[in-house]
Amino acid sequence: MLIKQLVEHARDRTDLPPPYYRNRSVRWAIDLDPQGRPRGNRLIDLSTAEAKAGQILATPYVQRSGTGSLPFLLTDTLQYALAVAKDDSGKQINDAQRRNADFIDLIDRWAKDEPRAAPIATFFHSGAHARLAIPEEATVSDVVAIRTDDGWVHALPSAVGVWGSIVRARKSSGNGNGICLACGEPGPLLDTIPEPVKSGAIPVPGGRGRDAQLVSINKTAQGRGGTIQLANTPICDTCGGRAMSALNALLADPHHHHRGNDNVMTWWLRRPAPIAPLASVRDANPEQVNAIIEQVRLSPARRAAWLDGNAFYAITLSANQSRVVIRDWIDIPLIALCQNIDSWFADHAMTDLWADGPQKVPVWRMAAALGRHGKHGYVKDSAPSGAERDLMAAALHRTALPVKLLARLIQRIRADGHVDLARAALLRLLLIRANPALKETLVDGLNRDSTDPGYVSGRLFAVLEDIQRTALDNINTTIADKYFGAAMGRPLAVLTMLRKNATGHLRRLRGNRRAAGIALDKRLDEVLEKLHHEPPATLDLAGQGQFVLGYHHQRAADRAAARAAAASKSAATESA
Known part of the structure; x- marks a missing residue:
């Protein structure tokens, strides 16, 4: 089972973000002093020449769906964190203020049991966040995080715990507790997988794509027995979070995935091994x-x-x-x-x-x-x-x-x-x-014993081409340029015609290049012996494939022989 194996892989890793956290590019930081005042009264730019999108941090994340306001804890876009509107219309301003109010409410839920939350609570409830200077280059979708003398506040253990409980409440199944298919343990079951596959992780022709759900059954026609979401796939919140964290980590690891034009393959082992x-x-x-x-x-x-x-x-x-x-x-x-x-x-x-x-x-x-x-x-x-x-x-x-x-x-x-x-x-x-029976005869190099009509016809074409090349100097167009495609499908007609032409070429070679002519004539006879009869009139797809391989094998063998002869001649010259 896919989910089960991802969960087991997640247990063996120490580099995964906490449950319901994702590694994201954070462009801006709000740096607060112990009194909750923003240092410099401005956003701190985290981008660099090498990382223009900002610093990569593990931050709270879950897929947002629908039109409701679903803020993330302590780290979110400027629209949520600082009420930055998409435009100057009253509708967008009101929407940004509503989202910001929900963002602050979420912080208050965390802050009530966290002593180190005082600077953050002061910053938002004093209205200082509304007076913070926003750089011109900032956009409403930029992610902002909050930092104090204790470090990134979203990374505090209390923030991790509170955010986990919030996500579980949002994503839990209406069926309550049950047996998880992945771990086999009883516990609260999910209604939907809390974290999607990250946008861009799966190639999409013509675009970057967007977050995508591993399991998405939101119509009764899609589910077994008319049920939707994870009703027929009971998965506990722990396994759901671990599985998706592991999958996203694998998809982000260049050593563990391969991207095609419209798909991606990712792999892993049960235990590490020194192979790829x-x-x-x-x-x-x-x-x-x-x-x-x-x-x-x-x-x-x-x-x-x-x-x-x-x-x-x-x-x-x-x-x-x-x-x-x-x-x-x-x-x-x-x-x-x-x-x-x-x-x-x-x-x-x-x-x-x-x-x-x-x-x-x-x-x-x-x-x-x-x-x-x-x-x-x-x-x-x-x-x-x-x-x-x-x-x-x-x-x-x-x-x-x-x-x-x-x-x-x-x-x-x-x-x-x-x-x-x-x-x-x-x-x-x-x-x-x-x-598979072809493996005995269709070897990786020239098979001089093969009598397959297609294979031998391909060999014959290669020998006839070599005869033409040897006989004619500075040839611009070979028989392969003119007739190779036709010979693949109709070898009898094409090879019969080319053999007649080769007779004249061999006669010419016997006059001015006698040794080459004798060698090529002998090679031609050796190939013709394997045909037994004349070449086939037509070849099917497999036969055409054999023709091409016979042609390639013969040419490769002839060139290997020429290289060996040249090396032998060179060695003899050096020894003399």
Whole structure:
């Protein structure tokens, strides 16, 4: 259960704000002396060149809803704290004064049992707050906090306790006490989750978004049996507050979340471990990946202690207006996750044109490879929405990818005529995850023994292109530029035509570059032997994927052989 795991995570952390507090940017401070007089009779600006919005402080917070006046204790906007109106109209002035009166009433509830509250009570009841100079750059929505010789007053233990009781009274369920689903203990139950997911924590296309509720059932049609809010999800006030504090802290931690265009994934472990699962998949950092794979390959008795009984949790969120949408939830043992990650890299590892050996590809590069390719690389934001989320989910769950991604990738390769490491790796992954039996033959490099018609046709196209390049100097347009997309879908017609042209190219090579001509003729015969018959007339999507991989593998193998020959020649020259 999501709430239960967040509560357990919150118990293990010492950096979370108090219940119903949130880390917020506080722009202004009211600095009071022991007599309740504001020092300098002005607001103190807490902004700096590095933090223009002000100082980050854990302050009282709960989501405001409706049109009523719901002040926060001791720290709020200028509208509440100092009756600053939105404009000069009588309506806005009266509204600001009403909100300020409620703000002061809340302070009085706290002050009656707190000896250190005297300066604050004097400041407001003497009317000094109404005479305080407001800087021109201040806005009605700026947050202001109060400071005395005892420090920030909202951080006093009494303020934390009083604010907690106020929130519980506002958010408690009409059902009274009950058994909490998260902790299993009896106690007062919540009517709604007191703290929302912070605005901006979940990416929203075209804007910053706003506070969003993890659980929001405010219409009878939405709830089971016509019930609303948390009636069917009993959660005590302690667990509700802890869970949301932990979730917001994770979403604010750059090491524990990954943001997409319209979603965010955040993760945590039951116990700390020296690995970063999400980062290893997203960025394919060799050091991080190898640390995970090393543990998987060891026998259970030799594995690190941090794997024993450890678990991995991750949640993917998007937002719909002011509601949170849970896209995915993962709760698995950490060793199982490591095995899934090992399988992910094994299923997509791919030889490259420019480097020796199979390469591991970051998720973000695979997602970008589904977009358009232009003169300067992949066009930003041209990949389908949610592609990176689908890839990440397949990596962590060890599942197949949506079929639509294969169709999309084939369409882009046909349109762009561009095949690189990221596209080849993604193709192999898509084909293997859709048909695991292919893993035996669809390896990370050239499979000279494969007789798959699509794969061998792709190899044949690569050899014919190499023949053309070798025979013709300073060629501007290759056969790949003209015919690659057509050959993917209709290999028989295109390859038959190109083989006729290659006959003339090979004749020319035998005249002026005899050794190269003999080598290419031999390579062509080797590939043709694997076809047994002529190339297929047409290929389906999977067949076109095999064609592309055969083409990429053959080109990568030829370049690796050329690099090896050049290195051998250079070594022989140096030794001579």
